Amino acid sequence: MATKARTYTVKSGDTLWGISQHFDTDVETLARLNHLQGRQKHILSIGQVIVLPDAQDDVDTELTIRVLDLAFRPIKRPKLKLEFDAGHKELVGSDQGLVGPVKVLDHAKGLKVWFKELDGRYALIAEHEALPLGKKQLTLTSRRMLVRGKYWVEQGSSARASADVKREIQRTHPTPHIPVQPSSGSPAPAAKVGSSAASKPAAAPATTAPKPQQPQPVVKETRVDGGKPQQAVGAVFAEGNLHLSPANEKYRKLLLDISKKHALTPHALAALINAEASKLESGEWNANAQAGSSSAAGLTQFLNRTWLQVATDKRSAVNQKLKADHGYEQVNGQWQGDTYSIYGKKGKVKTDIKSAPVLALRFTPAYSIDAAAVYGLINLDYLADKGLNIAALAPEDKAKVMYLAHHEGAAGALDVIKGALTEERAAELLPIQVGAKKAKELAGRFDGKYALAYPYWLYAYTDSKINVVNFMVKPDGLQPRTMSDIAKALNGQAAAKPKAKAVPAPSPPTRQTANPPAPAAGSSDPGTVGGIGKLVNPLAVCTIRTAGLASARSATFGKVRNNNTKNHQGIDLAADSGTTIYAVANGKVISLSRAFTATANFGAYVLLAVDVNDLPEKQRKHYQASYPNNKEVYFFYAHLSEIDAALDKPNGKFVTAGKALGKTGASGNAKGMTTIAKGGHLHFEVRHRTNDIGKGLGGRLDPLPFLVSYTMPK
Template identity: 25%
Template sequence: MNEEYTVRKGDTLTRIAAAFGVSKHDLAKLNKIQNQNMIREGQVLQIPPKVVELAPLEPLQIDLSSLLSLQFLDAANKPIEGMEVSVCVAGEVEKHKTDTTGKVPVITAKRDDVVKVEVKKPTGDWKKVSEVKLAEPATHARITSPKVALPAEMKVHEGPMQTTKTDKPAPQPVGTVTEVRSENGNPVQKVALECPNTENLRLGPNAKYRDVIIAAGKRSGFTPQSIAAIMNAEAATITNVTYIPVIDRKTKKPALGKDGKPKTKKLTENTGEWDPRSASSKSSARGMTQFLDASWVDMALNDGTFLNERAKKEGWITTQKSTVIKKKQPVEVETPAFKRADGKLVTKTKDTALVRILSSKPYITGRATASDANLQKLLDLRYVAEYAINTAVDYGLQNLKGLKDDDFKLDGLSDGDKAKLIYLTHHLGLSDAKKFIRNTITSDTAKVLLTAQVGADRAAEYAADNGNDYVKGHRSWLLNFVDKKINITEKMCDSSKAAAVRSLLDVTVAIK
């Protein structure tokens, strides 16, 4: 049986052939590849047997190894320390104990290997808890236990039984341990867990934002699970990057490079926690929900938004009274205005809207940088989770209203359906979202949109897979992308209570 290789991003047929010591021609012939410059990510290639021994390339062009970082957490999302773990890779077993962060040493294996993970129970038996397929150069897997282990000496209380009932305690942060006694006087340790809860809301590493999510739901009439799903799709997450030595699995020693120095690989560990300090290096997008300068200022100027209420309270957004002539009579009117730090007011002009004035020079002097202290304070609210989350909800509801005003039929949609439309309109913008729903996006626009998301090569592959049609290619990619991104049930303690959520394609058909 021929050896197989799964094409990775950036691979070429020439590099793959060189890495395996075979000819490019034989590789293309065996896999019936007519255009040797066109292979796609994820394509499985059969590797032909070597006919002649080719001198190996130093260093090897394609690194087939992958890194796996395992972290073990308890039901309170806290690291489990000192647990015995067994990891089986390609028939070889490694045993470790978790450290204070709940991690074991990083595992090196071949890509596409399936790593079997077992943990040792208190009884001494081993229990299989996960299987992880290494499909990426670096994979970080968080394995969560449904239990919490606590060190305690359980001694029977010999005093009188408890006869009075105490008031129900206030909710405690996840992981809080409280010492209480049962009705017969025995000691009990209570651990505050996230699930179950009244709202049926699961946030995992983002439990710290629970109160903000619930309040935003009550304010907007949108279910907290839908808001959490939108946030999970839109928010940048905190990622830890480290460089670790590559260990030779046979010698168990660090592998050396051509220069004689230990090889290292980049290990990226995504915590899953939303990053309130996220900042784009390519634009002015900032905060959890990556609002651009102009979009954020626009939301602040919109009456009724959460951000507008704060801006008015601070006195940044106000009005200026003026007198105009209507029907030859003087009439006093109030015009929206922005109050600068020096007390002067900025208003729209005859040709330029206020948001445009505040979003350009001399007021915006660089990405996320304002010349005025009040405007800078407003922009910096993007870094505050409460404002980032509520503004994302307000923006989404405004886009839903924009769809409804254009005669799209939104009545009767579940919040899960609406969450997909909110993400679609946030991703494309309201105008292009309407065209996407009506399937009227032009081929040139579809090509630009798809290329911006996946790159020119992958965009060409999507088009090729859809009859060389960029509209169909873009549509196929985006429908699948939104369906994967917006997962309502993932944010529920009990998903059996979830209302049915349709695919984005079904939703777009239903509302036209």
């Protein structure tokens, strides 16, 4: 086995960001290891040696296990036996119940975890067919352990089985649980919301969640042989067989009522909410969460437009509230430019509904949890309309399909399930999820076929995120099907199995290497890592538009239209609708709009932020001559017909130069311009700021110097 290199020698065009992407790490880690501060992060010299983190090239998963008892308390110093990589290992955890990290060489061989109980026997508490890639924490609950203090047996004492205590508690307290306000099945009362005629604004969301009513714990103490008492605290809440952490007990009543309303099980709904919710340090689902980089807000982190779209579904509590408050017969929605708005309808009268008070309902858990269930049902309806027998699925299966559809989008989920995912699309998605290096390694185990590797990863990821058993007090032997088995049951394509990974013999570690690693295979520039410092044109062929204009000059930047009296904020590059657009440099998509049916303004668009130091020297100097203090430059693509679904993430997505972002179209005020002859084009801008971008030229600069090449018709 070759030793792992821990250094990299800088080549022409390299940047620290590019090196971090190639070696599956991050800029701050590299900066810390190499004592780079401030501008030093962006000024590298050819031949400079960059120290890399300790490589774990052969490790698929680095796993930390947290062991809890039935009441979600950490079990001190848990004793576990693990089976992974075709071998066994016994470990003892910390006082906080933490075991690991455990380095798993082959995630595809799965994991079994046994917990050593008081009687010295091992009980199987977890079994995973495959593990997720990367660094993960696995929280396991021993449903046979309900303890306080030390769980190990001290000399001279014996333990009373916690199962006996639990049975006694349940006999004397048949359905103990924490009551949740309100006690009715309807969502909590809220101020009337909606119409443009409303005179009172909606109340701001509460800054703190209501304090739950806490029951007195049931305490049982028995004297055992040896004279020492064994105490068990039996705060076990069993209503609906729903197992929740103490921090989330306040949501029990809502989960029970909402799951019944939508014909789900409370365990399936709880698993879905837990996967989607923003969480506080205590593990509590944060009802007042607000993303800093997107409009996502509330317990289930709904984006503005998605929340408003759910409000138009008659099954949602928000829809029912709007109708009840204002007497609407229907609540419908429509796109206006790149904005989605809703309106109420009574007879033939349409009334615009103000968005702000409706969006504020995201901070009320009753509406937020209900909306998550309805959104899942909307996606299931789409899949059912496409021929999948969703009705035949068990509730725990539906929860997994709901999550899959939320992760991929309903159309993307359908492609994966039906085995219709293209190789090109899969090759774009997998690196986004696991990093370029691990994606290439995983695809290699499928003979280089990303279209097989991505569903395999996605199904295993879904299985790791959604497990209804974690939310059941008594699973009674329930073993939910894997997502792969569910796909097969839907007459879809089960995940292919990867080839066995050769586990190398251990070799002594190395601290340095005289020979730096070779550039990435398939790199667009063999002299750089991943083509860093290169610029790519936004279209494969860049020709300035002429159709429908007085001249090609009218499609360039500046006051170039209507006899030099009207501004044009970017350039128009001639293109038929459906032409692929590309990321011009390594960067991050920070904003986008899917207003594909809009007939005004820019329609559907993508905004890409690029670190100035990731531009080639020529363009970097050109930009810094005017904006020496700017750290980023922004590239704007408008009038699109398609946008890569993977870009629609709350915190944006990093992309590499040349990555397909979407396709040109005729959205916005380019309506009808579907071919080059009809004026079809990509509107492309370069911006030096993201705020105060208006109708003039403010915040913008000429894009032509940022094109690698272009044709200017006469």
